[in-house]
Amino acid sequence: MKNFLIALLFLLSFYQGSAQKMTTLTYFQNDTLKLDLDLFLPAKTSGKKLPLLLYVHGGGFSGGERQSGHSLCNYMAQNGYASATITYTLYAKGKKFSCDGVLSEKIKAFQYAVNDLWLATSFFIKNSEKYGIDTSKIFIAGSSAGAETVLHAAFWDFKTMNLYDNSLPAGFKYAGLVSGAGAIMDLNLITKTNVIPMFFFHGNGDKTVPYGTAPHHYCKTDASGWLMLFGSYSIYNHIVNLNESGTLYTFCGGGHEYSGYLFEKEHHTILNFLNDVLAGKKFQKHEIVPTGKRNELSTAYKFCD
Incomplete structure (x- = not known):
């Protein structure tokens, strides 16, 4: 019995020592809007400033919740990263967002989400000393609508698309991004000057967000x-x-x-990408993952035959 109690106490102390700290913070608030995030920090740190991963959930800009990023953020914190999953403005909620929607409203949905991610980024830059963040090592990641958000946050012109009294440091660039079934409106936004390391995962039979180049939802x-x-x-x-x-x-x-597969089931792939970027590695890799499903949209991708 005594040995059992000793073993139990050891396991409890180990769990408490390895458990990650999660704190809910308000990163922006005005008279009409309050935006929160859940920040996960390593239980133990070396005293060095931490790289940060900001995660944006999916949901068609009309649904979803930041809690869907908890398992990823907790995993990242266990491996030496600060990580936060954010609430953002769901501008498309109650609006048509498919082929029968209004184009300008669809773009606004992207813009509001991007601005909220910029606000969260600004929050951590301004509070980098408080939370021990290395502002040169801020990564962004998102699934579906969240992936579209991070892609446009990285490459839209800040001065043109900014909606709030907000600023980012001159010349600021994210360290890298992870996009799960995302897309960008204009490929020319990504240039030799502003390009950053990127990790994509996507089903090539996606009928919602095109894997290649096509209209959203394959609209006529x-x-x-x-x-x-x-x-x-x-x-x-x-x-x-x-x-x-x-x-x-x-x-x-x-x-x-x-769209969320690697975020939910293979966290290590995200960690490996971030670690490779921080190590200064150069890479160009296309990984083919069989699913046993037939692509009904196109036979153009011969590597899947």
């Missing part, structure tokens, strides 16, 4: 909500042509259900 050209998007495959090839670092996981035949 006369649709009121028609919006051309450049998906993971198109962006990856673009950054390879720029001779910059990128990784793409293609889930052959997979649909939009794979």
